[in-house]
Amino acid sequence: MPVDEHQASGDQVAPRTQRGIVAFTTTQWSVVLEAQGESPAAQEALENLCRTYWRPVYSFVRREGLGREEAEDVTQGFFAQLLERKRLSAVRKEKGRLRSFLLGALKYFLADERRRAMAIKRGKGQRLIPLERLRVDERIEMESSDPVTAEMIYERRWALTILEHVLSRLKDEYRAVGNAALFDSLKQLLPDEPGSPSQADIAAQLGMTENALRQAFYRFRQRYQSLLREEIAHTVATPGDIEDELRHLIAVIEA
């Protein structure tokens, strides 16, 4: 039974914002940098960013040899002090990307903590970044670290966090207009692995023509790209950095 063309052609993706294209000045990291963390909007942006990117930080800390609970504490502590006034002077000097900024700040923080060698304090309650439940596989003991590797882990985790986010947003968009099934099918097409269902198969499955599916897939990819750039945009200071950061991300994933 042919599905309603309107739906099948995937026009019903959640409306995209014009803002993503035109108002770079409101991406989160640039907001933080511009206000140097001083405005409520900047505080909020920074919190959002911390909430999003805590995992690479956590992975780094773990790779540095801390146990699970300790690593959680340290991660909390790191973000807590980042969000408090005193560390924002570091933000003031920062001109670049959130990724490198966080890594740098994290290294300093760990060095400080090691020096103090006492119990790490959590944030004062209100500033807790809700760490999502760690997946079972993440709770594996790490061997003692080699600094290069910890950084590699951070980078990789960062890249994957972004990719996760993109897919997750994409999924939400499709879900919002009732196209969850379409999303699930289209996402299978992404890796383009031999042996996975072909476009023809999926089209038949969903009751679309192959052409319609092709176009839907095209839009899907375009939207993915868009969201990917947006996610990256939130972590860089100027539009010029987006492409570079994207290249970096690709390089990290390819490695």
Next chain:
Amino acid sequence: MGEFYGVPRESTRETPTMLRVIRICRKCGAKIFSDAPEGLCPRCVLKTALAMPSEASVAGVSDPGGVDKLSRGAVTAGPDGKKAARAAEMLGELGDYELLEEIGRGGQGVVFRARQKSLNRTVAVKVISLGQWASKAHLKRFRLEAEAAARLEHPGIVPIHEVGERDGSCYFSMKFVEGGQLDEVVRHAPMSSRQAAELVARVARTVHYAHEHGILHRDIKPGNILLDAKGEPHLTDFGLARLVETESTVTRTLEVLGTPSYMAPEQAVGNNAAIGSVTDVYGLGAVLYQLLTGQPPFAGGTTYETIKLLLDTEPRQPRLLNPKIDRDLSTICLKCLEKDPKRRYSSALALAEDLERWLRHEPIRARHTGIFARGRKWLQRNPTRALLAASLIALAAAAGWIVWKSEFIRQPVTNGVAVLPFENLSPDPDNTYFAEGIQEEILTRLASIADLKVISHTSTQHYQSKPRNLSQIAKQLGVANVLEGSVQKVADQVRVNVQLINAQTDSHLWAESYDRNLTDMLGVESEIAKRIAESLQAKLTGREEEALAVKPTNNPEAYDAYLRGLAFEIRSMSGSLPSSSSRGLEEKATSFYERAVQLDSNFAIAWARLSRMDSSIYFDSGTDVTRRDAAKRALEKAQKLQPNSPETLLALGYYQYQVLRDYGPARTTFGRISKTLPGSSEVLMALGRVARREGHWNESIAYHEQALALDPRNVELLIGAAWTYGPLRQFATALKIYDRALDIRPNDPDVTAGKATIYQAQGNLPEAARLLAEVNAQTNADWAFRTKITQLRLERNYGEAVRLLQAHLAQFPFASDYWRGLAQVDLALMQRRAGDTAGAKATAEQARNTLEQLHRDQIGDVNLAAGLSQAYAAMGEKESALAAAERLIMLLPRTKDAADAPARQENLALIQTIFGENRRAITTLAQLLQTPYYSWLYGPGVVTPALLRIDPIWDPLRANPAFRKPAINKQP
């Protein structure tokens, strides 16, 4: 789906993560870990997602699956198919446009290739991202600019089709030029000189066309020149630079425009009046420079640095960067880049023609000027340049956050009028006050008209009422028009004659005679002001009209008293008066204002003036509580009657500044007033004074310079400026300013003395002596006398100093014990130095008794406390002296009054030196050398290493090795 196997822990050492491997990707062979999003191989996902669409079938143009028009659900190759396909390509939609591809990004916004739905054609759409600056005013201005530019039709100008606005973003559509931005193109394929010259000549002619139609580009740079497939240039983004110009921040302009490398100096400084077609010529020159040398003429690491470079330095000779560049072509290029707009080509056409001459191998018109002649003179003469220098310094101090304060960069007002002193034709000489008062009143009303530039009375007071060299005077003052007037008062009848003259043409714009009863006088000034404004076509806003219409009072007697008070106030400020006399005049003024409000308690302006007078007197005295309360009371009355009038606000500002010494609020208040009285140099000067007290010396310079730009012949201002440069130890500048003041008021004793203190600070005693030669015991001018005494002390001529001081004391009846006591202290200390210990002790005792008594009643008075400490010192009473000096320091901590507080440290150092506490004194002095402040010993100069070396006061310290340390010993 695929095979599945776990990996033993040991092998995880090879991999970057320690997570479990789910499987191996069949496409690329990479291990897929458990953290892979959605369980998909991230490498392949990225590859696929980011790949450009290759299949033609995606476009939906041809359907290999066959055409099935009958099936409802089928997507076909027909119009529906095309539509859906196009939907696939879109990045977004903006009104009538489907955005297809991003083709460029600049500071202002993004350019897309787009399809215009209604006409089905490809266009370019530029979306301006104003973000948080998308105010209605901006958007409106944007539309106006874009619409104006849209009317231009020229092959070299990218035509604008449509202008629109949506959700706070502005966009306009224009012809899509296949090709690219000039800078991109040139990066890949550099041009030859000839090609560059041809291109720029063509663009110059295009620009000239726009100029002829009244449109300036204002943002000519390689990024705004598009090249089509044939290599023809097309200019785009006309007038958009205007878009983000506001009366406020230049920051925004710079941030949004991106690099200022191609910006003309007058744009960078914000001197909007100087921006004209020659600004675009500069831009063309910058483009030519880039094409010839591969670099923009100025490029610093940051915006701020680039601007500094472009204002301060000459561009590097193109031939240094590329020796193959022809000398003539280089000359043409540099002529466009002259800092002084008048030295550039007068029009884009002139530039084009010279380039074309060069192309034809004909001799060019531009002259080869010497390298050093260029630039420097203009920079030095241009006051706004000094202004920016000051604000740039302030910026550097402000921790790297680049904010151009709007107050620093203003648009000079175009309509200017100076009100010359009114002639008094009355038989009764007592009525001069009347003439002065009327003049002042007219000035005040004129100053409230934003569109007019008005010269203060201080600048005009030394001119005659009916001078012959009007045009010269007008030029000196920087205005085009002059108001002459005369006043004749006989009993109750008043006749006022005024005429407004255009000084350049010496033509009468308007003349009028007013015959009024004293009771009817009150509306006359407003009428005159209004007519002046009309004649000069200065637009009056509604509020200004209202304000002008308000009669200050209906009671002619009250008004009369007010005018008298005004006249005394003016005279008290005319300079070169001993403090006792000026105080006398101030008190007279006060009493007249008091009378005025007595007669009419609703006379708001009189209350305001009264408050100001009281504040000023309080400021000088320091502790007169009755004055303080009087100032407050008068202020409150004024606020109740007219809370928002400029006069009341001025009174508030001075109250905050001089009574409460609350500099932050004072600054805010004066800042408010400066917006309603934009032509007023007085407010700017007040801001400058407050800034000094806050320790913001460079800001103070900026305010003074700005005020001077408006009112260049104002001696009070010049002195104020000199008193700021001096403490900053910018002696060369201070000297120049004193010279300017002397130019206007030759032989003014106080100004001359000020200049002398600078020479003293530099250690140049002979020069200082020359300037002070005329000062003697009869000299009534305070500063002059004090400086002379200091000079004598520096020359170690104590005998003469003592003699002078004694004669001075004898000669002048001091208004109060206060001044007498302070003068006696000076004498006592000098006698001590001269070796007359007995005499010193006697005098000191007298001084101490006088001052102690006064001090009991006025504990907060700084002069008294200082004098007292010195009196004790002169008497050899170490404990009391030190205690008094230290108490003084505690009266007001440094943060409260940054200009004055260090002087108390200086006083303490003096006392310490007298009593042998050398180390402490040296430490204090070392610190003072680094601080700008108002010195009591050397005022209005400041302590310098030279002074430390020659002043006998510090003799006891010389043996101490610390005194010889480089910090103290460096030149000068």
